Amino acid sequence: MRLQPTPSTRPTPRSRVADGIGRASAFLASGTIVSRILGFVKAILLVSTIGLVGVSTDAFTIANQLPNTIYAIVAGGVLSAVLVPQIVRAGLHADGGVAYINKLVTVALVILAGTAVLATLLAPVLSLILGPLLSPDQRALVTAFAFWCLPQIFFYGLYTVLGEVLNARRSFGPYTWAPVLNNVVAIAGLATFVLLFGADSDGVRVASDWTPAMIAVIGGSATLGVAAQAIVLFYFWRRIGLRYRPDFRWRGVGLGSAGRMASWTFGMLVLTSLAGVVETIVVGSASGPEGNPSATALSNAWLIFMLPHSVITVSIATAYFTRMAEHVSHDRLSDLRTDVSSATRGISLIIVLAAAGLIVCAYPFSAVFSSVSFDQVQAFGNVIIAYVIGLVPFCILFVVQRTFYALGDTRTPFFFTLFQTIVVTVLVLLCLMLPLSLTAIGIAASVSIACILQLTLAIILLHRRLGSLDGARILRSLGKYLAAAVVPIAAGVGLLIALGGTTPGGFAVSGRFGAIISMVIIGAVMSALYAGGLLLLRSAEFRVFLDPILARLRRG
Incomplete structure (x- = not known):
């Protein structure tokens, strides 16, 4: 996405690069949209299969979150933070970085395989850590799913x-489209169940109603x-000319610098995951037959929260990230600052509208998942609202964090994440x-408050590192976006009330059809x-976003 209009209609090198960013972002976004739509279908089907609240659904949610939590601790953000900048730099080697890629991938997969085996063997212990407030039967079901x-x-x-290797080689599509296959397989598994x-x-x-075959179909299809x-990504490796060959000779290609970067990111992810464990334990206190929103409600609300972030923020920032790393490798910090400003303003333009829309439509969105009772719709909708309050800061933070990664600095993100972890842990406790009926809402609000404070600190630290961040221009743009959202929010609330979205039995919360319309x-x-x-x-x-659309319409 290009946010600087050019004085001439003839493409300049800068405009061609910016157009490339726009095309890459659009392609990434299209894959993410399809994947997220299928993800919502999967989530809705899961709720229809085992419920939105209850002992069974919370047990599966906790178990299915375990691999995400452990993966995040061991390697999640480490790989994203380290791989792209390191592979971009390795591309300057005589072999184009092939040896480095094989060694780095081999060491990563060895660590991941060992972690997966060990974690699976320790499933009962992990279930006890995450579910100390659960009943013995429910915790046993968590273990079986795990x-x-x-x-x-x-x-x-x-x-x-x-x-990430494909992204570093500017092949962005497969990484975004591959989750579509994941959702198709998972949906098929739920339909089979x-x-x-x-x-x-x-x-x-x-919990006692679940047989080993039932557990195998739900858990096995998810995996x-x-x-x-x-x-499926191995196929796309071959398409760009890469052939993976395991290489256990890990000395001599600069893996030490990658390790130093990874160590700080590993520490950051440990902090984040510890905060997640605290959230899971606390929300587990609300799980039970009373029907309070708990682990599954938080998980589905987070899925809704992540929709605009994944479609807009990740798509645009991923396309920028490789270019940011290239600017740093060539010591072009002024170009890096320009990209940070451009990415932040471009993302915020759409995310402000998305946040406003999600807050207004929280109750209808809740009814899409479950309309068993208006109290349940209202409770789940309030969890969505509590999360979405922090959506704009969360998306801007993503850009700031990726800027530090492009700079090869994973130490600074560790410290502003440590600050966030302390804040969110205290608030969640x-x-x-x-x-109990407000526990999930309180946790979601705690995450939003902590994110806002974390972003404030992160911007201060990035300003110290880069100097000017084009802050005045970014703030002016954000001010216009927020001012432009006032009338739409008022109109949206009025329509919500008119469509019965705030009253029991109203059209907007009566079921999936009424909610979607x-x-x-x-x-x-x-x-x-x-x-x-x-x-x-x-x-x-x-105007930069609108003008190309109008030009195409005129040509059409």
């Missing part, structure tokens, strides 16, 4: 390693989907004092008013 889910650690790592064992949309099935999304109407009106507001406020970023 045996099937924990091998995902290896496949998540394989997917990240293969995908319903055909074989029946659905339990109200979540009344207790098979992750494996499929990883293994205070949620134990809330009524209501969200389409509200979203369309809010988007049109937001666009009009940006035009009235003369937003330069919006």
Whole structure:
């Protein structure tokens, strides 16, 4: 996405590069949209299969989150932070970085395989750590699911390693489109479960009702989907001329510098995951037959929260990240600052509207997952709102964090993550004092507050590192975006009330059909008013976004 209009219609080198960023971002976003749509279908089908609240659904959610948590601790962000900058620099080697790639991938996969095996053997211990407040029967069900889910650690790592190498070689599409296959396999698994064992949309099935075959179908299909999304990337390696050959000679190609970078990111992920463990333990106190929103509600609300972040922020920032690393490798810090400003303004332009829309449509969105009762819709919707309050800061933080990674600095992100971990842990523990019906909402709000404070600190530290961050221009743009969102929010709330989105039995919360139709109407009106507001406020970023569309329409 290019945010600087050129004085001439003839493409300049800068405009061609910016257009390349735009095309790459659009391609990444298209894959993410398809994947996220299927992800929502999978989440809705899961809720229809085992319920939104209840003993069984929370047990599966906790078990299925275990591999994500452990993978994040061991390698998740380490790989993203280290691989792209290191591979870009290794591309300057005589062999184009092939030897480095083989060695780095080999060491990563050895660590991941060892971690997956060890974690699977320790499933009972891990279930006890994450579920000390669960009943013995529910914790046993968590353990049974975990045996099937924990091998995902290896496949998540394989997917990240293969995908980040493709990104570093500017082959962005496969990494984004591969999760589509994951969701297709998982959806097929859930459909098979319903055909074989029946659905339990109200979540009344207790732990003792689960047989080994039922556990195998749910847990096994989840893991098979992750494996499929990883293994398919080998095909795209071959398409760009890469052939992976295991190489255990790990000395002599600069893995020491990668290790030093990884050590700080590893520490950062340990902190983040410890905070996640605290969240899981605290929200587990609300799990039970009473129907309070707990682990599954938090997980699905986070899925909704991550939709605009994944489609917009990750797509744009991923396309920028490789270029940022190239600027640093050639000591072009002024170009790096320009990219940080451009990425931040381009992302925020859309994320402000997305945040406003999600807050207004939280109750209809909740009804898409479950409309068993209005109280449940309202409770889940409030969890969504509590998360979305922190969406804009979260997306900007992603850009700031990736800027440090491009600089080869993983030490500084460790410290502002340490600060965030302390804040969120204290706030989440205070949620134990809330009524059980408000525990999940309190945890989501705690995450948002901590993110806002973390972003503030991160910007201060990045300013010290780079000097000027084009802050005045970024703040002016953000001010225009927020001002342009005022009228759309007011109109959206009015439409929500008119469509019955705030009353029991109202059209907007009566079921999936009414909820989807209501969200389409509200979203369309809010988007049109937001666009009009940006035009009235003369937003330069919006004009850059709009002008190519208008030009194509005129040509058409």
